[in-house]
Amino acid sequence: MNHVKIFDTTLRDGEQAPGFSMTGGQKLRLAKALEALKVDVMEAGFAAASAGDFEAIKTIATEVKDSVVCSLARCNEGDIRASGEALKPAARGRIHTFIATSPLHREFKLKMSKAEILRRAVAGVELARTYTDDVEFSCEDAIRTERDYMKTVCEAVIRAGATTINMPDTVGYTTPEEIQDLFEFLTTQVEGAENVIFSAHCHNDLGLAVANSLAAIRGGARQVECALNGIGERAGNCALEEVVMALRTRKDFFGITTGIETQGLYAASKLLATITGNPVPRNKAIVGKNAFAHESGIHQHGVLANRETYEIMKPEDVGVSTDNLVLGKHSGRAALKARAEKLGFTLADNQLASVFAAFKTLADDKKEVFDSDIEALVLGEAVGV
Ligand code: KIV
Ligand code: ZN
Numbered sequence: 409m410n411h412v413k414i415f416d417t418t419l420r421d422g423e424q425a426p427g428f429s430m431t432g433g434q435k436l437r438l439a440k441a442l443e444a445l446k447v448d449v450m451e452a453g454f455a456a457a458s459a460g461d462f463e464a465i466k467t468i469a470t471e472v473k474d475s476v477v478c479s480l481a482r483c484n485e486g487d488i489r490a491s492g493e494a495l496k497p498a499a500r501g502r503i504h505t506f507i508a509t510s511p512l513h514r515e516f517k518l519k520m521s522k523a524e525i526l527r528r529a530v531a532g533v534e535l536a537r538t539y540t541d542d543v544e545f546s547c548e549d550a551i552r553t554e555r556d557y558m559k560t561v562c563e564a565v566i567r568a569g570a571t572t573i574n575m576p577d578t579v580g581y582t583t584p585e586e587i588q589d590l591f592e593f594l595t596t597q598v599e600g601a602e603n604v605i606f607s608a609h610c611h612n613d614l615g616l617a618v619a620n621s622l623a624a625i626r627g628g629a630r631q632v633e634c635a636l637n638g639i640g641e642r643a644g645n646c647a648l649e650e651v652v653m654a655l656r657t658r659k660d661f662f663g664i665t666t667g668i669e670t671q672g673l674y675a676a677s678k679l680l681a682t683i684t685g686n687p688v689p690r691n692k693a694i695v696g697k698n699a700f701a702h703e704s705g706i707h708q709h710g711v712l713a714n715r716e717t718y719e720i721m722k723p724e725d726v727g728v729s730t731d732n733l734v735l736g737k738h739s740g741r742a743a744l745k746a747r748a749e750k751l752g753f754t755l756a757d758n759q760l761a762s763v764f765a766a767f768k769t770l771a772d773d774k775k776e777v778f779d780s781d782i783e784a785l786v787l788g789e790a791v792g793v
Contacts, residue, residue, distance in 0.1 A: 411665050412655065413448040413631040415607065416648055418680065419468075420451040420480055422639035427686060432464040434683045438636075439468045441676045442475065446667050447648075448631075449476040449502060455490040456481060462494050469498035476542060478502040483532030492539030503536040504574070506546035509553040509561055522557055529561055533568040543570050546609065550575035551582045551590070559598055566600035572631060573604050577620060580613025580643060584623035591627025607631035610646045612638060617646040622654055625664060636680045637688055637695065649673045649694040649726065657721050674727035694721075700732045705740025708733050712742050735782070737771035744782070751779055753786045763789045 419435050419442075422428055430438070435452065442450045452468040453461040469477045477498045481487035483505050495501030507518070507529050514520055520528075529545065536543040545565040547553055562573055575590065582590075587608065595601050608624030608631070610617040621632045638647030652668045659665070677695035681688050690697045700723040702708050710717030711733065723730050733743045741764050748755050748763070755763060766785050771777050 409630055410663055412625055413605065414648065414652065414666050414668055415449040415451065415631050415633045416442050416447040416635065417451040417633050417645060418635040418639060420453050421641060421645050422635035424641055425639055428639050428684050430683060432460060432467060435464045436467055436471060438680060438683060439472055441679050443472050444669065445672045445676055446669050447475050448667060449478050451478040451480060451504060454480040455494040456487040462490060465494040466497060469495050469501060473499050476500045476502050478504050481505045483507040483528040485535060488532060488535045495540065500542065501540050502542040502544055503540055504544040504546065505532040505536050506548050508548035509558060510549035512552060513549050526561055526564055530564050530568045533565045533570045537569040544572040544574055545570040546574040546576050548576055549578040551577045555593060562594065562598045563600060566604055571604055572607055574607040574609050574633065576609035577611055580611035580617060582620055583616065584619050587620045588623040588627035591624050591629050595628035605630045607633060609633035611641060612643040612645065618650045618654065621646040621651050625662065637677050649677060653694050653721060653726065670725050671727045694726055700728050701734045702732060703734045703736045704738040705743065708743035709740055712746055735777040736775065737768065747782055748786055751783055759789055
């Protein structure tokens with residue numbers, strides 16, 4: 409299967425990060441944008457976390473029809489029942505239940521034996537299956553879990569009815585080679601692997617979340633968990649727009665498709681930034697203000713001749729305007745002439761030379777030269793000022 413499901417966790421892992429919490433109404437607005445993007449699954453929240461989150465999940469489950477709506481639950485009865493209840497109105501609901509499996513988490517956080525964790529994992533999945541036949545199970549801190557134990561847990565939860573098994577790199581510790589190898593192991597060595605989808609959930613502590621998610625896909629993952637603008641615990645999760653556009657732009661290399669309507673990426677990213685009050689950095693890949701902007705004369709010259717000289721993606725494919733030549737002190741004559749023409753001025757060579765000299769002086773003083781500045785320069789040249 410050459411299709412990867414996009415599981416969006418902006419409204420759960422993303423919202424968990426300090427500075428990103430949202431009201432129920434804001435979550436619904438964003439859920440609608442995620443549905444329009446055609447994410448396969450949206451994790452709407454953690455039903456047992458608060459009454460507000462329970463209500464938000466219930467509302468999203470009522471309103472969203474085109475994506476599976478999911479709620480997170482620890483492997484305990486209260487959490488799973490809360491998720492099951494919140495998802496009751498969903499056309500398609502998924503319970504995502506998890507328990508940590510790594511030695512560190514077993515000893516210091518859960519204080520549980522391997523056998524006890526295994527028992528809870530199975531009981532959790534079985535209970536979740538009484539609410540829905542779409543159950544995801546995660547081994548929290550999977551990357552730091554012993555492989556033989558992980559295999560045992562996976563096989564047990566598959567027998568219990570899990571349909572998706574997620575391997576979170578909870579602390580963003582893995583590398584592309586390591587995670588690819590892990591997914592190759594899981595998809596070939598786990599009994600019953602052919603009946604489930606393996607999923608990657610990569611955190612960005614070492615700045616590797618997208619690279620690791622792509623490597624996991626190469627290893628056999630057929631679901632990736634990600635968030636708009638890469639938000640999430642600490643340094644965040646795999647950025648949805650980045651992993652999707654990497655797969656699309658390098659389809660020749662990965663041979664994988666997603667169902668995402670990429671033209672909506674920029675607007676969805678902006679909506680999240682506006683709702684949470686966290687602006688997207690200018691240089692952010694895909695959705696940053698500079699992602700498709702060109703200021704230097706050499707680059708502008710190339711782009712004016714053929715956009716592919718400096719653009720590997722079409723800005724309109726992610727919903728960005730194609731007018732992306734930014735005029736500043738690094739810009740050249742070709743870009744100035746093109747912008748003046750767009751503004752309705754045809755400049756003779758001598759006029760262009762004098763407007764260009766005035767433009768360079770202005771650009772040295774200003775960070776960015778706007779259309780109104782160009783108009784003033786051209787009109788000033790015409791009347792000799
Ligand atoms: O990072 C993580 O381990 C998680 C799980 C709860 C899926 O977010
Ligand atoms: Zn996470």
